[in-house]
Amino acid sequence: MQHFYPSFTGSRLCFLPGVFRFSGRFAKTPTFAIVNRCQSININTLARWRVLKAVEQKSAGVGVHKRRASCYNNNLSNGGGSGGRSFCNVDSSSIDIRRRIHNGSSICHWWCTPNRLLAPLLVAGNIATRSSPACVISNYRLTSLSPLLQLLHQLHSLSLFSCGVQQRLFSLQTATMSTYKxxxxxxxxxxxxxxxxxxxxxxxxxxxxxxxxxxxxxxxxxxxxxxxxxxxxxxxxxxxxxxxxxxxxxxxxxxxxxxxxxxxxxxxxxxxxxxxxxxxxxxxxxxxxxxxxxxxxxxxxxxxxxxxxxxxxxxxxxxxxxxxxxxxxxxxxxxxxxxxxxxxxxxxxxxxxxxxxxxxxxxxxxxxxxxxxxxxxxxxxxxxxxxxxxxxxxxxxxxxxxxxxxxxxxxxDAEGIRCENTSVANSPYTITKDEAQAVVNNAPDAGPxxxxxxxxxxxxxxxxxxxxxxxxxx
Incomplete structure (x- = not known):
């Protein structure tokens, strides 16, 4: 059986074999959560701690980020760290995050909800720089931890997360901007x-x-x-x-x-x-x-x-x-x-x-x-x-x-290939947009x-x- 737990190395976040253990600075009493085979986590034991926030602070004079953690109740309002402030509203279905990062330092959060642990949205310490002092993320919805676990574990497997080895780290894309839908x-x-x-x-x-x-x-x-x-x-x-x-x-x-x-x-x-x-x-x-x-x-x-x-x-x-x-x-x-x-x-x-x-x-x-x-x-x-x-x-x-x-x-010879299109110039296979739309209309409706x-x-x-x-x- 393979487990993972988060650890910090310099300004890098890694996933290593093991178990999530929240104790001491991470929680009031020891609590364990097992992550197996990169699947979503069911952590009922963490329900009483709705928000677990890790604040990343910039060490004076050396530019190295260190992390400390503290536990907050459901009525969390504002919290912050050196060089920045953040606040969040937590419910059972979504997370609304507003993050401001100033002067090159950044904030990294762990959220616990009744049935799910949400990993940090941003895993690199270089989110904002002095040339880009402000960064705001809002209305971010994350309903599954599995893809992020897979991402971080694979990065560790490829040894791209070792401190000092790779300067630019893998990140998650939240949306695709395109002229196509x-x-x-x-x-x-x-x-x-x-x-x-x-x-x-x-x-x-x-x-x-x-x-x-x-x-x-x-x-x-x-x-x-x-x-x-x-x-x-x-x-x-x-x-x-x-x-x-x-x-x-x-x-x-x-x-x-x-x-x-x-x-x-x-x-x-x-x-x-x-x-x-x-x-x-x-x-x-x-x-x-x-x-x-x-x-x-x-x-x-x-x-x-x-x-x-x-x-x-x-x-x-x-x-x-x-x-x-x-x-x-x-x-x-x-x-x-x-x-x-x-x-x-x-x-x-x-x-x-x-x-x-x-x-x-x-x-x-x-x-x-x-x-x-x-x-x-x-x-x-x-x-x-x-x-x-x-x-x-x-x-x-x-x-x-x-x-x-x-x-x-x-x-x-097309050999069974469907060549219908709506825009290829001079193609004998071009059809009207109504004919193309009819194909989609006749397909089964989307389901779970x-x-x-x-x-x-x-x-x-x-x-x-x-x-x-x-x-x-x-």
């Missing part, structure tokens, strides 16, 4: 769950109507996020359905979840696709002597934010890896969100190893072994698993965009999520010597 239909975690897209003029296809390029210089790209980091649902743009909604992949009549390959939980990047690209199954790549897999080209967004399922974000391409999946070319573009703090430092594939040491290796190993828990063989790679540089990646993206253009103009399979949080362990073996444990 999504409409969820059906029951999540089932075969009828679908995510449809709309633009300013109505329903669109994320495969065909979202432009590949996000700027006029064609140096940045739109990316459709199918799978947020640390999640297991194997979601993808559905080529076979009209208007190409995002759906969960199905095999043998069951929706698919990727296995957790220790030390990772689910996917280790924001995973998705570049719109208006297509790997033509009739095209043989000379460098690999393999044909395309008939999908939009895949993208691994390696930045620090966890993007929402269905988000459309802007990325810049850094490199590409070539997975040979059951004899087909399956390109994996490596990219970073243009708004990420590391974006200015990452301009080619070599920069990834400089700024994120070990990440390329982790990516290679993840793709190599992720099918092994399902009883399959290791995946193979072209170029001995080497990640090719930016120039090569851009060439591949351009090729797949040209292959998509041929598809949309009936210059190649179905129960997840019991093994979704199970961890699997792969040992490579003397031969490949697989072990699993809860």
């Amino acid at each position: 999504i409409t969820e239909k059906g029951t999540p975690n089932t075969k009828d769950y679908k995510i449809y897209y709309s633009g300013p003029n109505g329903i669109i296809s994320p495969f065909h109507d979202i432009p590949l390029y996000s700027n006029t210089s064609k140096t940045e790209f739109n990316m459709v996020v199918e799978i947020p980091r640390w999640t297991n649902h194997k979601m993808e743009i559905c080529k076979e359905d009209m208007m190409n909604p995002i759906k969960q992949d199905v095999k043998n009549g069951k929706v698919r979840f990727v296995k957790n390959l220790f030390p990772h939980h689910g996917y280790i990047w924001n995973y998705g696709a570049l719109p208006q690209t297509w790997e033509d199954p009739n095209f043989v790549t000379p460098d690999t002597n393999t044909k395309g897999d008939s999908d939009p080209i895949d993208v691994c967004e390696i930045g620090s934010k966890i993007h929402k399922r269905g988000a459309v974000i802007q990325v810049k391409v850094l490199g590409v890896m070539c997975l040979i999946d059951e004899g087909e070319t399956d390109w994996k573009v490596l990219a970073i969100d243009v708004t990420d703090p590391l974006a200015s430092d990452l301009n080619d594939v070599d920069d990834i190893e400089k700024s994120m040491p070990g990440f390329l290796k982790a990516t290679y190993e993840w793709f190599r072994y992720y099918k092994v828990p399902d009883g399959k063989q290791e995946n193979q790679f072209a170029f001995n698993g080497e990640a090719k540089n930016k120039a090569y990646a851009l060439k591949i993206v351009t090729e797949t965009h040209e292959q998509w253009e041929k598809l949309m103009n009936k210059m190649t 999520p179905a129960e997840l399979p019991s093994d979704v949080d199970q961890w699997h362990y792969v040992t490579k010597l003397p031969c490949l073996k697989l072990k699993s444990a809860l």
